Amino acid sequence: MTPGQYGRCLNGVVKREALRWLRQRGRFVSALVRPLVWLAIFAAGFHFVLGVSIIPPYETYVPYEVYIAPGLLAMIQLFNGMQSSLSMVYDREMGSMKTLMVSPLPRWFLLTSKLLAGVAVSVVQAYIFLAIAWFWEIDPPLLGYLSVFPALVLSGLMLGALGLVLSSFIKQLENFAGVMNFVIFPMFFASSGLYPLWRVKESSLTLWWICQINPFTSATELIRFALYEKFDAASAAILLGYLAIFMALAIIGYDPGRGLIARRAAAE
Amino acid sequence: MPRDTDVAAPALDVAGLSHAFGARNVLRDVGFSVRPGDFCVLLGLNGAGKTTLFALATRLFHARAGVIRVFGHDIARDSSAALARMGVVFQQPTLDLDLTVAQNMDYHAALHGMRPRLGRERAAVELERAGMLGRAGDRARLLSGGQRRRVELARALLHSPGLLLLDEPTAGLDIESRRGLLAHVRMLCTERGLGVLWATHLIDEADENARVIVLHKGVVLADGAVAEVVEASGERDLRGAFDRLVRDVEAPA
Numbered sequence: 001m002t003p004g005q006y007g008r009c010l011n012g013v014v015k016r017e018a019l020r021w022l023r024q025r026g027r028f029v030s031a032l033v034r035p036l037v038w039l040a041i042f043a044a045g046f047h048f049v050l051g052v053s054i055i056p057p058y059e060t061y062v063p064y065e066v067y068i069a070p071g072l073l074a075m076i077q078l079f080n081g082m083q084s085s086l087s088m089v090y091d092r093e094m095g096s097m098k099t100l101m102v103s104p105l106p107r108w109f110l111l112t113s114k115l116l117a118g119v120a121v122s123v124v125q126a127y128i129f130l131a132i133a134w135f136w137e138i139d140p141p142l143l144g145y146l147s148v149f150p151a152l153v154l155s156g157l158m159l160g161a162l163g164l165v166l167s168s169f170i171k172q173l174e175n176f177a178g179v180m181n182f183v184i185f186p187m188f189f190a191s192s193g194l195y196p197l198w199r200v201k202e203s204s205l206t207l208w209w210i211c212q213i214n215p216f217t218s219a220t221e222l223i224r225f226a227l228y229e230k231f232d233a234a235s236a237a238i239l240l241g242y243l244a245i246f247m248a249l250a251i252i253g254y255d256p257g258r259g260l261i262a263r264r265a266a267a268e
Numbered sequence: 269m270p271r272d273t274d275v276a277a278p279a280l281d282v283a284g285l286s287h288a289f290g291a292r293n294v295l296r297d298v299g300f301s302v303r304p305g306d307f308c309v310l311l312g313l314n315g316a317g318k319t320t321l322f323a324l325a326t327r328l329f330h331a332r333a334g335v336i337r338v339f340g341h342d343i344a345r346d347s348s349a350a351l352a353r354m355g356v357v358f359q360q361p362t363l364d365l366d367l368t369v370a371q372n373m374d375y376h377a378a379l380h381g382m383r384p385r386l387g388r389e390r391a392a393v394e395l396e397r398a399g400m401l402g403r404a405g406d407r408a409r410l411l412s413g414g415q416r417r418r419v420e421l422a423r424a425l426l427h428s429p430g431l432l433l434l435d436e437p438t439a440g441l442d443i444e445s446r447r448g449l450l451a452h453v454r455m456l457c458t459e460r461g462l463g464v465l466w467a468t469h470l471i472d473e474a475d476e477n478a479r480v481i482v483l484h485k486g487v488v489l490a491d492g493a494v495a496e497v498v499e500a501s502g503e504r505d506l507r508g509a510f511d512r513l514v515r516d517v518e519a520p521a
Contacts, residue, residue: 001348005381012378016364016371023366099362102326103379104352110379256329256344 001105009105010113017084017117031079031125032132035072039136043068055196057228069138070224071193073126073148074216077156078187080122082179084114085163101254108251115164115247119156126152140227151226151236155219158239161246162215168253191216192224215242277340279304279431279463280325285334287320294320295486298334302463304430307454309474310467311510312483318467319359321483322435325465326356338431352380355424359435361416365409369400369419372408373426380427387426394422398452414445421452431463432456438470446473471507480506482513489513 021028043065054061100110130138130145140148166183188194190207191214201208211217218235225232278301285298295317302308312318324331325338327347336343338350363372370391377387395401398418408416417437424432434453438446450473456462466473474480474494482490482497490497490513494506501509 001381004383008378008381008383012375015378016367016375019371020364020366098326098328098356098358098360099376100379101328102351102354102356104348105379105381106348256327 006105006109009103009109010116013100013110013113014117014120017114017121021121027083031076031083032128034079035076035129036132038068038072038075039065039133039138043136053196055198057225057230063137065136066138067196068194069133070227071188071191071220072133073129073152073223074155074159074191074193074219075184075188076125076129077122077152077159077219078184078216080118080125081156081159081161081163082166082184083163084118084121084160085167086179107254107256111164111250111254112247115157115160118160118163119153122156122160123149123152126156141229143229144227147229148223148226151222154236154239154243155222158215158219158243158246161243161250164250165246165253168250187214187216190214191220193217193220215239218242277337278302279306279339280433280465281335281337281340282321282325283335283337285321285324285331285336287317287324287331287333293486295324295331298483298486298488300481300488300491302431302465304463305457305461306479307457307464307477308466308479308481310465310481310483311469311471311474312467313469313514315485316469316483317486318483319435322356322358322433322467325433326354327351352427353430355427355429355432357417357420357424357432357434357437359437359439361420363408363416363420363423366407368405368407369395369411370404372419373404373423376423376426382427390426390428391422394425395419398422412445414441414448417441417445417449418452421449425456429462431465433465433467435467436469437466438468438473471510474506482510484514484517487517489517 047064058066100114101107103110127145130148166179190210192211193216197208197211197217200211215238218238221232222235222239225235280302282301283299285295286293287295298317298321300308310318310321323329325336325343327343327350330344336350339353341347341350341353343350363369364375367375370388373391373395374384374387377384377391382390391404392401395404398421400415400418400422403411403415403419408419411419421434421437432453437453438449441449453464453466457464468474476494478494479492480490480494480497481488490500490509492500498504498506498509501512503509503512
């Protein structure tokens with residue numbers, strides 16, 4: 001296999017993901033409406049209840065809408081990661097996962113391509129959200145739109161890899177409600193997405209620790225700082241660590257010799 | 269691709285293949301080979317182990333024991349070379365229904381690392397042969413079951429493989445589509461010297477000119493030209509021979 005073949009394969013996988021995303025209007029619209037509902041209704045309601053004191057990276061008091069925007073960006077990516085993970089499960093049942101797996105390119109490369117394709121879609125979605133959020137006076141510095149890009153890529157990779165891991169372990173086509181209840185909501189609520197963690201620390205130290213090690217918190221914070229042209233090294237390091245772990249688990253999960261797919265086949 | 273070493277090797281060579289899910293043996297010491305130009309029917313009831321055999325041959329997972337070689341390339345060790353020479357039509361439909369026929373073909377070409385231009389040329393040739401070129405711009409969702417199968421077959425042939433694996437390809441098709449698909453694959457066999465393994469539980473898909481491998485509960489009960497298998501059983505036709513083979517195994521010794 002030549003580098004050209006690798007490149008063409010990656011290109012093909014990304015193109016397919018993009019085409020599917022454009023074709024499935026419902027997925028496209030709901031991905032944008034969901035965070036906007038949080039912003040327009042939830043944040044508006046809590047605007048006067050929750051005061052956010054001055055904490056980095058902010059230099060002034062910020063409205064609650066501004067505070068939760070980075071968490072909503074991470075949520076878009078979390079949803080996207082889970083959705084593409086579910087589409088993997090769905091794909092496999094429909095058989096198109098098999099189409100991917102019988103490609104002569106190495107399996108780790110196929111999984112990485114699939115991951116990158118999902119990230120490309122999630123970054124585009126995040127920017128569309130940022131464009132609309134501008135009307136809610138979420139207006140970070142102009143350069144922030146640029147510096148948030150690598151943060152979105154890294155958090156998208158980590159959340160997408162988490163999706164891959166789940167897809168290799170989920171037994172059957174499960175409904176999205178299950179994933180919402182057991183993955184998305186716990187990750188979102190036990191993070192710094194909706195409230196600053198110092199507030200959590202006041203109420204429960206255990207919960208504060210859970211929030212600290214939650215990869216979603218790191219994703220949110222990296223995006224938050226990047227949006228204001230600052231680099232949160234600790235969050236970036238945690239994200240990289242989780243990415244390495246999740247990717248390794250996904251490759252093990254899809255390894256023909258380890259038999260996770262074989263075990264699933266046995267259960268069918 | 270260097271092919272000189274491949275010429276003498278069978279298109280598909282399965283030797284000593286065994287697999288188990290937990291304590292349940294699904295395949296036991298299965299061995300056979302398919303030569304280029306062979307049309308070989310893998311006949312077995314549901315649960316005979318056909319789909320597991322396909323999963324192993326396409327490297328979805330590894331076998332507990334035994335070897336599968338495609339033109340001499342071990343699927344477990346030299347999987348890239350083996351998969352590059354193999355075209356597969358799976359039992360479940362695998363077209364992306366939201367995409368057009370042409371986009372499905374492009375995707376497959378990319379997965380094999382083909383240049384887009386070559387991919388499109390090859391797609392046009394194969395779709396034409398399958399009588400589907402006129403539908404290239406349509407979404408796969410708009411096609412009938414038989415048409416989708418023909419597109420899947422064209423797609424499996426896109427990278428010019430020497431071995432074609434089909435797992436119950438006629439499932440869900442009407443009689444007319446079934447006959448058409450079978451005739452098309454048989455023609456590919458003779459014209460291009462393609463080695464074909466066609467798994468089915470429908471006995472009438474193995475005509476008198478075919479080769480048949482009878483798989484039952486993970487064991488190969490018979491392997492040979494249909495006429496030979498029938499003769500050896502002392503029955504009048506393949507259905508009789510199949511029933512007898514299965515009955516002899518089931519009967520308590």
